[in-house]
Amino acid sequence: MTAYVIAEAELTGDPEMVAKYSAQLVSTLEPHGGRYLVRGAPWQILEGESKAFTGVIEFPTPEAAQSWYDSPAYQSIIPLRRHNTTGRILIFESTPPA
Numbered sequence: 001m002t003a004y005v006i007a008e009a010e011l012t013g014d015p016e017m018v019a020k021y022s023a024q025l026v027s028t029l030e031p032h033g034g035r036y037l038v039r040g041a042p043w044q045i046l047e048g049e050s051k052a053f054t055g056v057i058e059f060p061t062p063e064a065a066q067s068w069y070d071s072p073a074y075q076s077i078i079p080l081r082r083h084n085t086t087g088r089i090l091i092f093e094s095t096p097p098a
Helices: 015-032 062-070 078-082
Strands: 003-011 035-040 053-059 085-093
Touching: 003 062, 015 035, 015 062, 015 078, 053 062, 062 085
Parallel strands: none
Antiparallel strands: 003 053, 003 085, 035 053
């Protein structure tokens, strides 16, 4: 079953370090079957507040998403994100409509 990683982040540090993180991120997704569906700031906020950046990444399974997150390649770049942004990362499993 398809899984989606949703990340929300707000810049709190060095934008160059976040750019370095972003440049390396895509290569960590490919070995786990991940691909970006959405990447960027909100175009329009309809309700509530939003972080400055949102990303949605699709994986073939929840296990693939977790494997990506736990991978040495991704773990090695996490400090670039954590030291320069605040936010959250969630994994959602796709479920068919009732």
